[in-house]
Amino acid sequence: MSKQKILFVVNPISGGKSKRNFGSLVLQNLDLKTFDYEILHTEYAGHAKEILAQRREIEEMVVAVGGDGTVNEVASSLIHSQKAMSIIPLGSGNGLARHLGFSLNVVKALRQMASLQEIGIDSCVLNGHFFLSIAGIGFDSLIAKEFSRSARRGFLGYAFFGIREFFRYEENHYRIHLDGKQIKRKAALVTFANSNQFGYNTKISPESSITDGLIDVCILRKPTIFQVPRLLWKIWRNKAHHSPLLEIIRAKGVIVDNNDVGFANIDGESVAAGTKIHVTLQEKSLKIMIPIYSYGKEKRF
Secondary structure, eight states: OOOEEEEEEEOTTGGGOOOTTHHHHHHHHSOTTTEEEEEEEOOSTTHHHHHHHTTTTSOOEEEEEESHHHHHHHHHHHTTSSOOEEEEEOSSSOHHHHHHTOOSSHHHHHHHTTSEEEEEEEEEEETTEEESSEEEEEHHHHHHHHHHTSSOOHHHHHHHHHHHHHTTOOOEEEEEEETTEEEEEEESEEEEESSSOSSTTOOSOTTOOSSSSOEEEEEEOOOOTTTHHHHHHHHHTTOGGGOTTEEEEEESEEEEEOOSSSEEEETTEEEEOOSSEEEEEEEEEEEEEEEOOSSSSOOOO
16 A cells, blocks of 8 residues: 655744754654655745645645644645645644644644544635635734734734733724625724634634634724733633624625725734725635544534
8 A cells, every 4th residue: 555645844933943853753753654755844935835836746745834824825825726735833823723623742743644534624815815714904913013023923922012002002993794794893803713713722713613614704892901801811711702892793705994004914924905805715625634533522613
């Protein structure tokens, strides 16, 4: 029986974590009776797409080794193809990996490669920018923009900019079209959730499914300083959807007017997006290999 081929696409700088010993960890922990593998390192933004464009005809599973930005780049190269991808989460937030149940321990994640199941998941596009997990405008996109310019990494980096900008950021008025129905809302941020979280288990939409064919549009009012602790408690306890400050509406397509920041957060990366936002969903457009769960219950993805 022939071995399955794996291509590991490694972002050597994602999350500020060294990947220097990744090759030796693969050698020690991957089931070499089942898999043949190759490891390629990206050298600049967009390099993963170039690598995969040259390997379209090679039969292999592509494993993104890095954070949500690396996952996004690999996934966008495999969309609507017969090639499946998987994840070794070695970034900062690792939002999609957490949602799908990948171990954050690299040794355990490599061993999970021996027992994966294939599912088809949805993907989304915001003004031409592909995303798998989370996109957003407003306060969230402002923090992503500040974070991208800084040497601060990890959760503490996000927290630093969040606290710094919180008191001076003012809510914006949005006109939102959801599958043709228009609503008007005042909000601090509008998040488009395909998965349930930004990363770090910060779950803005705990009941989001990445396979239901719907975008969870999360509209969050700015909390007062006295409301912040309770809101954060609900977010970290998977109960954000019970907060009176958060409204979640599901739709297949979304248009939002008046993006005051002009940027968007796309899977943790800041991109210029303009003032009018169009978000569309592509059902079951990506094949992904995820860990098999042993507790006998079907996980809601």
